[in-house]
Amino acid sequence: MQIVVIGNGMVGHKFCDLFARHPRRGEFQLTVYGEECRPAYDRVHLSAYFSDRDAGKLSLATREWYAEAGITLRTGELVTELDTDKRELRTHLGNVQRYDYLVLATGSVPFVPPVPGRDKKGVFVYRTIEDLEAILGYADQLKQRPGARSVVMGGGLLGLEAAKATLDMGLPTDVVEFAPRLMPRQLDEVGAATLTSTLTELGLGVHLSKSTTAIAGNGSITHLEFSDRSTLPTDMLIISAGIRPRDELARKAGIEVGPRGGILADEYLRTSAPDVYAIGEAALYRDMIYGLVAPGYDMARVALGSIMADADGGCMPESIDLSTKLKLIGTDVASFGDCFPPAEASRSIVYHDESRGIYKRINISRDGKRLLGGMLVGDAGDYNMLHQIYKNGMPLPPQPEDLILGARGVGGQPGAGVLDLPDAAVICSCENVTKGKLCGLLEDGSAASVKELVGCTGAGTGCGGCKPILSDVVENYLKAQGKVVRNVICEHFPFTRQELRDLVQLKELRTYDEALDTLGSGHGCEVCKPALASIFATVYAETANPQAQIQDTNDRFLANIQRNGTYSVVPRIPGGEITPDKLLAIGRVAKKYDLYTKITGGQRIDLFGARLEELPPIWEELIAAGFESGHAYGKSLRTVKSCVGSTWCRYGMDESVSFAIEIEERYKGLRSPHKLKGGVSGCIRECAEARGKDFGLIAVEEGYNVYVCGNGGARPKHAELLAGPVDRATAVKYLDRFLMFYLRTAAPLVRTAKWLEGLDGGIAYLKSVVVDDALGLAEELETEMQGLVNGYACEWKEAISDPAMRQRFRPFVNTEDSEELAFVPLREQKMPKPW
């Protein structure tokens, strides 16, 4: 028997994936046609492509996977004709394919309103990787042009996601919505207004009740015209005004379609033609098109069950769950169940905090027994629990307001209720994984972590929305079993870094041995020693010298060990500014000690190949020339990179070099859970790449925008906007608070970006702590930071001034011999002999 699937999008692929795992797949042949050039990819996380430009990461399956599963995949081939009597289809290449069962998974196209000027240069839609590539290419050109901006047409889910993406690209962005409010399908007026004010504060322009009449411009777009005669200038337009099902093939073949499009499908996804099914965004089920991935996956499951005549194949439910959670620009939005139930059948409980931009509404049945639905704006932390209660029809607590306000008394732990869910509760609706299944796997030992559960069940691999509740399940299950799931330092200290730091501070412990005797057990190891060293540094501003024996090797020798056991030396060059005399001084040292010399990525100079015993004399000479340690060896502040700024640059808005130097001087020597890098750019052209740093400052007309928690490296991430525009003093104040909060709470070797990922509430929470002082900690954090700043001392100077400390740099205890090292020449310099 031959099954043919037309369409290789997410839902079409899900059908194949389920087929490949079906016990009776051997009785069928499966052929798939996809018109895009690449095999199925993840459209839900499409915007991730903007940040990493890696199509491979979005890929759902490779050609090899299809080949191994015995499925014939024909990409780049468009099906043009369908004959349901002959059970045949024809492609644009003229190939004819016969079928016994046909599945139409043709998806949808973005709806483009019939506005004149749609064909202008700079107008895009947002659906495929090719669309994104085109947008990125165009945005790159635009960024060369001062004052370039973009507009997104459509203030729904997808539109706001697109707006976040263009904002991230550095383009000032406006959103234009036809309806009088944002996300009209998910939010009521107050919710939408709350969202609008948060987004406006973050720099997004929001224009409501706007009916676009023309896309104007001479060749390229220059502005939009609206029915109220107003206009909006822009250099790029992304249209995200909804979707239209791809039903043209079915329509031509005489298959019934809905009055406003969509292939009519029954509860088994059968169409009007025999043995032809429709699934995904092309299918019209109960008068609706479903643009979410979970219902699409459900359709794939039901259609396959029906074709295979599975006894437990099931059918589509009468009402489809449209709950959704969205991470927007600096805020979260979620809606679930019935957002707008009729007033006579329901009551609402509303929590609204205008100052923090939070709005929560839950709708409850008149008898107060069931949760009908609701919406969350600004803080969607309660979403998973509320969604589960709604979906499983669980009884409500006696005071249902606790659900959004939290239990305001004793006890009551958020997330602890997940084990109260019935076993049948579906945790991952994309992969249809129940709580019972997850707990079963944990119980029989097949899985012991979120990662292993994902591996066994595929849960969390679709839209990813269930990931937090997955980890809740694992954590609570393990807790209930009495297993400890704490991220403790090591076998010697049963504490997290934060707890350990608090205890050290509280008990005023000063040395590693004291800490081990008071708080730990055993004799320590290479993990807890540097962790404690970092704690002493962040509590007492202790340098690496007094307790050299607990420092990681680089800190112990105040230099970076290289492959042959020699060291590299990096003097501090604040902001990358250096006088010719100092440059000559570095050159003289490098020449004298025959050091391989290279400019670093952080605007400094690295001198390689120094022997252990050469370190003190090298430092002595550098210090005499006015240098100090650059802390390139430490988990500490490295550099604050700068562009040349308004002192020289014709675009500069402020003296970025001066400010970078001020900041680097302030935080030099600051030790932290991981290395720290900063940047200051003099304008939005961002030549200092400040958004690729742990903290970045970008000068704009009215002051500085403060970005935090970015990094380059293996997992690059752009820093997120914390505040701005603010003046220099405020920027420093916020940095003090932010850095100190990170120094206090992060686990060892966790950089700011990863730390933020693990922070409940994300950037919005961080903002509330740093900017709004929600924890009442601001003053304490500033004072503590000032203490560390005041406590700064150059470690190199310390080490060379004390003869006992200098002993550390003797290569051998019992002889003055120096070590034999082999070097080979390299472009007029030298390098270690290869391994």
Add this chain to the structure above:
Amino acid sequence: MTAYTTTSPERVTTWFRAGHTSQFPVGAGATIKYGDRQIAVFYFHRTDRWYACQNLCPHKLENVLGRGLIGEQDGIPKVACPLHKRTFSLETGENLNGECPPVAVYPVKIENDYVYVGFAD
């Protein structure tokens, strides 16, 4: 690597005087030279025990182990290589967290505040 072989106290033929105890760091390691060979010597002050092993890390064959952090894992004294954090037992020399060949370990004794390392050749 062939220059280094684990030596048990009863096979020691030469007790080499490596230096005064005050020349060695407390709770860390230092390196001595015995002929052409480099030996890392560690003082665990919390247990008041001394250990010695080859300075050469078997992973990448660099003379660096004496500069590594020391510690204990389930009661076994160990050193962590500063280059890639391979850890080696200072009792048996075996690699505790990987598949590296073992390092040679040597007995240490203290007499009149001097540190002696035992060799069989």
